[in-house]
Amino acid sequence: MTTPATRLTVFSIREGRNGSIWVRAGRATMNADGSLSLELDVLPLDGKLHVRETTERPAERALTH
Secondary structure, X not given: OOOOOOEEEEEEEEEEOOEEEEEEEEEXXXXXXXXXXXXXXXXXXXXXXXXXXXXXXXXXXXXXX
16 A cells, blocks of 8 residues: 555656666655655656656665665
């Protein structure tokens, strides 16, 4: 369940020669009314965006602490 405190990441997913290519497109914030606010760093070529709960890999976590 997504709550206002949940961190969300926005991706643009393109099909490549060897499978899907996930490009980080920005972040999303859940509002109190359940809607999402998006902050995009890039725009998708096909107009499609995918939103997921943010998960950090150990190397990324080490860089932020």
